[in-house]
Amino acid sequence: MSAPAMDFRPLAPTDLAALLPLDAATNSHPWHADNWADSLRSHLCLGLFDGPYLVGFSVASRVLDEAELLAIAVDPARHGQGLGKLLLAETCNRLAADGAAMLFLEVRAGNRRAQALYDSAGGSETGVRRNYYPGPAGTREDARLYAFTLTGIAV
Template identity: 45%
Template sequence: MSLHFTQATSTDLDAIVRLDSSAFEFPWSRADFEGSLKIGHSFLLLKDDETLLGVAVSMQIFDEAELLTIAVDPSYQGQGYGKLLLNELLARLARNGAQRLFLEVRVSNTRAHSLYLGAGFEEISRRKGYYPTRDGREDAIVMEKLLSI
C-alpha cells in the first residue's frame, strides 16, 4: 500500500466522476467537475498507488475557504480515509493562509456530520431546502472551522 496525496489534472476526471457517482445519490456531473477544475478550484486526491480512494474539492478566496465536495469510494469507506483526506486539506489550507473553512452537509448525512464535528467544525446556520432528495428537498447544515498553522 502506497498512500499519497496529489492534485488532480484533467486526466483524473473520469475516475473522479466514477467515484462521486458511486458515493452520492445526487453526484456532481462531469461538467461540474470540469468547470471547477478549469476555474482553478483545488482538487486534492487520495490515492493508493494509482487507485483513487477519495477526492476533496475546495476553493479559497483570500483567508476564507469552502469545501465544495468531499467523497471516499464506498468500497473504502469506514477505514479512516475521509478523516485523512479532510485533515490533509485543513493543513494545506492553513499553510496557504486560510483562516476559516466553510462547508454544507445534508441533515441526513450523519456520518459526514460526525466527521466534521470530530474535526472541530461548528454548526453556524442552516439552509432550508438546499439539497434535492427523491421526494423533495432537505436542509443543509452550514459548518465552519477556524484554521491555524
C-alpha cells in the same frame, strides 16, 4: 483507528476517468464532466491515492482567507478506515498553507456520517439552512452549516 499510508496529489484532467465513477458512487447528485473540468481548473481538487487507485477526493474553493468545501468523498469500499479524516485534515492543511483562515461547508441534514466526520475533525456547527437541498419526489432537505478554524493548524 489507524489508516494505511496513502498519497495525496492535486487532481488533473487525466484523473477524470477515475473521478467520475467515484463521484457517481458517493454522491446522490454527481457533477457533470463539464463541472469537474471547470473545478479542476479553478479549485483546489485533491486526490487521495492508494497506489494508482483513486480512493477519495476533496474540492475546495478559496477567496482571500475564506475557503468553502464543495465536495469530499471516499470510496464506499474504504469507508470507516479513517480515510475521510485523513483527506479532510490534508485539505485543511493545504488551504491553511495557501492563506485560508476559515473553512465553511454545508451538509445534508440526513448525512449523519459526514456530520460525524466534521464533528470528530474539529468542526463547529454554526446553523441550519432550511430546505436547501433538493430531495426525492419534490421534497427538500435542510443543510447544516459547519465552520473550521484553520489558523494555528500544522502546515
